[in-house]
Amino acid sequence: MFSIDARSLGYVDVAVCGGGIAGVCAAVTAARNGSKVMLIEAGGCLGGTMTEGTIPYVIDRDNKGGIVRELYEFLEEHEMCCPRRGDKADKNGKRIPGAILDIEGAKYFFDKICREAGVRVLFHSRAAAVNHTLGHINKLLISTECGLYFLEAKIYIDATGGGNLSCLVGCEWECGEPSTGKPSPASVGMATVGFPEEYNGTDSEEEKTAYGTLLEKRGIRVSSQQASIVKLPSLKTWDVSVNFQYDVMPDDIFSLSNATYEGRRESFDVIHAHRQIPGYENLSIVYTSSHIGIREGRRIQGVYRITDEDIIEGRRFDDGICLVTASVDVHKLNDDDTLNTSRGYRTKPYHIPYRSLLPKGSDNILLAGKCISGDFYPFSSYRMMGNMAATGVAAGYAASLCVKEDMLPREVDGKRVKEYMWDYLHERN
């Protein structure tokens, strides 16, 4: 037994654990709908994989307005996003909308909208343990830079990416491709400077693979076999993504720590080798991801689990909270695997149902972000940030209904959430 001396943070309506894109959207939506909200984030900034994992491009956002739209508008206004190579002009043919975003701009935008909505954000604070009765959380223990605290809330939103809160109350989860158990790879990304003025980056699969071959001739084998090299909005900086780390499981801190080391080592080796090529002598790393990008964490078992059939048939639901248009994108699952992102899956646009945000095994947790309930292949499509933002908004809105009408998430009529989401997502599209 440990003796625990924790101070009370009091009571809030909604406690959001995790400040990635889903957590920010959940917290801001709950607060904008009248709830008193606290957002607990383990790291030192908001945005999660987008900011700490250096992923500067929101996929599956075109059919969704809302907070992602606000983000891009803010960044455009401050000249902190730029088009992706090959992007076409908008409907009026006048301009190419920004797609690649500035990570520091996104961090500040997330801080700002939380502050403006009245969300109390705790940085350097990790949801560490719970006191619960049959999965119903009574108190949350938070381990912070400044000691231990506990917090009470009516509704808890698990937006930790890894399903870390739900697993504290014993919710069941899955991770990995069903036949092999192999999870999607994790990756350390980096921002660099020093590419020549005329450099174009890599866009097509052929260009990405050619980069891998180029380095192989220099004795460096790139773990992802290819490289995505994309111009960033800040002056002369480029996002370089070459790294895959396999078998990083959500319940194994050793595999996570080793992958973090290996990812940084590979980033260093690749840039060093590239620098030997005439014309690239000035290449250097500005920063690597402060948190390794984890594509797949725990997929928590929910009241509804999104299945392969749902995405192949393009199923729509009465409680569908957004329309996913992204296709299956699996990446290599081990070093010998061949690149085959779609794995033969041909998907049609499909709904994420509200029920996939309700974990089995807890009545006062809502799931938001990549830990929602779904099978491996659906996950490999809906995990894109446009959809993860929408799950956050839906969880935040449902939580605010629970507070206003004294309900539990399972008692919320999913059709009401759908109605809200459809107005919200499409009002300015």
Ligand SMILES: Cc1cc2nc3c(=O)[nH]c(=O)nc-3n(C[C@H](O)[C@H](O)[C@H](O)COP(=O)(O)OP(=O)(O)OC[C@H]3O[C@@H](n4cnc5c(N)ncnc54)[C@H](O)[C@@H]3O)c2cc1C
């Ligand atoms: C390498 C890589 C490339 C990708 N490329 C793209 C792309 O190009 N476009 C795209 O749209 N999507 C992409 N994705 C997918 C997308 O980035 C993620 O699915 C999405 O960002 C997940 O958001 P989230 O909010 O669910 O979780 P996360 O972003 O993982 O956020 C979770 C947050 O919770 C915090 N946290 C964790 N545990 C606790 C705890 N116990 N207490 C408090 N806080 C906690 C973490 O610090 C983190 O900030 C990529 C993912 C990866 C890894």
